[in-house]
Amino acid sequence: MTDSLISSAYSQALEVIASVEPRIADATRKELADQRASLKLIASENYASPAVLMTMGTWFSDKYAEGTIGHRFYAGCQNVDTVESIAAEHARELFGAEYAYVQPHSGIDANLTAYWSILAHRVEGPWLSDAGVKNMNDLSEADWEKLRASLGNQRLLGMSLDAGGHLTHGFRPNISGKMFHQNQYGTDPETGLLDYDALRAKAKEFKPLILVAGYSAYPRRINFATMREIADEVGATLMVDMAHFAGLVAGKVFTGEENPVPYAHVVTSTSHKSLRGPRGGFILATEEYAPSVDRGCPMVLGGPLSHVMAAKAVAFAEARTPEFQGYAQQVADNAKSLAEGFLTRGAKLVTGGTDNHIVLLDVSSFGLTGRQAESALLDAGVVTNRNSVPSDPNGAWYTSGIRFGTPALTSRGFGHDEFDTVADLVVDVLSNTEAGTNKAGAPSKATYVLGDGVADRVTKQSAEMLDKHPLYPGLVLS
Template identity: 50%
Template sequence: EGEGTLLAQKIFNADHAYLQPHSGADANLVAFWAILAHKIQTPEVEKLGKKSLDELTPSDYEEVRKLLVNQKMMGMGLGSGGHLTHGYRHNISSKIMQSQSYEVDPKTGWIDYGALAAQVKEFRPLILIAGYSSYPRKIDFSKMKEIADSVGAVLMVDMAHFAGLVAGKVFEGVYDPVPYADIVTTTTHKTLRGPRGGMILCKAPFRAMVDKGCPLVLGGPLPHVLAAKSLALKEVDTSAFKDYARQIVLNAQALAENLQRAGVRLLTGGTDNHLLVIDTATSFQLTGRQAETVLSEAHLTVNRNSIPHDPNGPWITSGIRVGTPAITTLGMKEKEMAEIAAILVSLLQAAKPITENGALSRSKAEADPQTLQKVRGRIVDLLSHFPLYPELVI
């Protein structure tokens, strides 16, 4: 764990790193607790002339507790590309604090920093969360920091999806969150290519509280996962990883360009990162769930995804999210993105909703057997040139 901590601090140029969270959601919970403890709990305990919660009377403790759960947080809305843990109503994050979402511009799909600044000044959150799970553009963290500072808010960044692009020096300057954020959370899988787990980077003032994530939020560390995280960070700290990170974005942009040439509508008109979101409702007259289902039948793994102001809601959805990290790891480059785009388009164009109980299903779709078989063959042929373990002869 110690070696991994030092590696993370070096790679991200962070004051401190904490590797124990078991997931990105756990990392966010630890971050919320650390912020509440540092900004609210500790000052209130000191005002009462005490050193710890244990010294408070039951009535004094209850007053502090009420303050803790009466704070505000603001994160990107789920339909705009945010994450469940950024204050979504059905998630615990909106239960422990009052939450309000900010949305992307309805016309462009991009973050409107001016509108966000006005919303933050009106709502005045303790925590402003920047980061996303399905927003295909970079975020200017210098602007996010300026907006947070305007109301004295803590800037927390969830870079679970793009941590590898930060580590690989693809996102630099104002697009690197670490110099600007008070606390940064991430997963260690996704673009970092490590084991499933979480990690926190923070400025020095938050170190003591973050390090108490276990046992005050987490039940205990997972030593075998900590070892895997450290090994993954060793791989991140190489020039080969930087090449990989650059290729992720090149592949995503090539995939986007090929899809758009075929008439597919993409949110924001393209991508700056590792993912893109296809508006399947507009492009193929399919819900996101229908598109996900038919692609799965051909052994293409994508996930349905909400789009801003989604008429089909967050369960059925009107889009799908497609990412390039895994296929980039296999060694695919821009040339292969043209073939993948063609495969996606050919299958989705052939897909039709199925009828269940006399009505068209909003969840299921199918393509004719000939098209499905042809697409599967193209996928097998493509993958035959990029074996998962090329050193093994099976």
């Protein structure tokens, strides 16, 4: 696809939008300008290709298609069947999975679908069989109450939020923490690393129905063979949430025992982040769990977003190329460069480094909270997000950490030297930021004072790097 063709397509599309609501067209143009001018270091964000982005803007958006391939609740879904089949085929081939389900709208939808699918497979199915009925509609009201109580009283063991887990891994305020009798495993207090022996001991004591592996802010790899051993020892289903590192699995950076697909019963993921596709979710599973997962609609989901499933198919096709494997390896290499850049400048990292795409910086050594650091960095054009660190004294809102990710800037062509400079710029900002006070003069976890001239200096240095690695090069909006 030529640059002129892409530029023409987007320019004309924005003209059509502006004819109806010019403010939306203006905001869209500004978003591109802002992303081009920012050092995007949020680990869960990336840049989708023009082909992926364009695929979402089609008339597939107009179609209702509840159900499964060949078995829809609406007529006229033959083209949706084609799109979903292609996306699932690419997902299976890309990850070497027995089954793929591409309908989930997001990562949390994928996790909810997976949880209820496991409950249906492990609890509902055997329960109905023992009751001598085929489905819940045949149960008496009394039996239904017993089944409902059984479904809602199962045990889930997941990684704690401050250790790097996700909200959907049993965090109490999240629905996953409400629908399960949940418990959490953490990391070694000295190293910040997963302690598999401690995890195994907790699993044997708690005996979960579901053991969740995966992370949102853990900067290391996981041995999924060991996780499967632990799950088997306690009779649990191993579910892996690889939303953050799916691109590293697809790109063959995580192989062997670090690849969750051969070991997990069910794998959930998003299609964006390190995978560089559209915002959405998907599920991989063994054949044993496939029938339950296939009931995602109407069990949890409504109508699938057919235009996004089409974009997932395009993104999965892109990820099956040698070029994507090179990109994925560069993501991991760049994370090491960023971590080394921080360490050589005296910054403190959770676990002391990284071997995936995440670098977690403990900003307490700068006398700041995560919220103060995040805001000061944003003033200087460095886009990050605050994040908890293990046993965080500031909790999940203010936090003591900043999470960095390398996928987005790697998509722009950043390499070792640029990420070393990024580390220097971040340390420059944080070293020149002081904690502020509230209106009464008391210490505040939110306010801060950034030194004079720092934001301008860092923004100028960032711009020099960004200009060398333009976002969507050749895309010019008229």
